[in-house]
Amino acid sequence: MKISNYLACPECDLLLRRNTPVVGEKAHCPRCRYLLHHPRTDSIARTFALSLTGLFLLFPANLLPIVGIKVLGNAHDGTLWSGVMTLFDEGMWAVALVVFLASVLFPILSIVLSLLISGHLYFNRANRHLSLWLRTLQHIDEWAMLEVYLLGIIVACVKLASMAELKFGLGLTAFVLLLLVTVMLASNFDSTLFWQRIEQLNSHEKK
Ligand SMILES: [Zn+2]
Numbered sequence: 001m002k003i004s005n006y007l008a009c010p011e012c013d014l015l016l017r018r019n020t021p022v023v024g025e026k027a028h029c030p031r032c033r034y035l036l037h038h039p040r041t042d043s044i045a046r047t048f049a050l051s052l053t054g055l056f057l058l059f060p061a062n063l064l065p066i067v068g069i070k071v072l073g074n075a076h077d078g079t080l081w082s083g084v085m086t087l088f089d090e091g092m093w094a095v096a097l098v099v100f101l102a103s104v105l106f107p108i109l110s111i112v113l114s115l116l117i118s119g120h121l122y123f124n125r126a127n128r129h130l131s132l133w134l135r136t137l138q139h140i141d142e143w144a145m146l147e148v149y150l151l152g153i154i155v156a157c158v159k160l161a162s163m164a165e166l167k168f169g170l171g172l173t174a175f176v177l178l179l180l181v182t183v184m185l186a187s188n189f190d191s192t193l194f195w196q197r198i199e200q201l202n203s204h205e206k207k
Pocket residue numbers: 009010011012013014029030031032033034
């Protein structure tokens with residue numbers, strides 16, 4: 001019995017013989033119906049292209065003004081970063097920290113790790129850190145929440161709309177595009193395939 005031919009269902013621990021479904025098919029656990037594997041078309045190439053796009057969008061999304069506010073003649077441009085700093089200055093450091101992690105640090109780490117991993121797999125380059133990177137990526141993705149920040153921007157804009165003049169900046173466009181890219185990254189990501197390729201590359205390297 002070769003151990004890599006078997007897998008345990010992550011939900012109910014049922015031991016199953018591994019079989020790889022083709023693109024468009026799904027593999028469910030027969031006992032609890034957990035979705036075991038859902039192959040995507042060109043997952044590695046698409047992840048590589050999307051994370052490269054995301055990397056370029058990170059700069060304008062983080063540095064350009066998201067929204068400009070004009071109250072009584074005083075104009076103020078708000079960037080993602082100045083939002084975090086304002087929260088911090090107001091003494092809401094715990095909120096500032098959560099916003100910083102969920103909307104700045106984790107999205108950046110997630111895109112950089114996706115790019116590193118898919119780049120190595122796309123160009124067939126082995127690296128002993130690949131497993132660590134993929135494991136980290138899968139944990140970070142549970143915490144990267146750009147959409148929460150976007151909801152915050154919308155709520156703030158609706159509240160401010162009656163008392164101030166609002167101007168949406170290029171940063172917001174980049175931010176929305178970045179959000180779309182992360183959603184597309186998630187829907188094209190085939191973790192089973194990534195783990196299999198990492199295993200193949202690293203076992204080749206050892207020989
Ligand atoms: Zn199961």
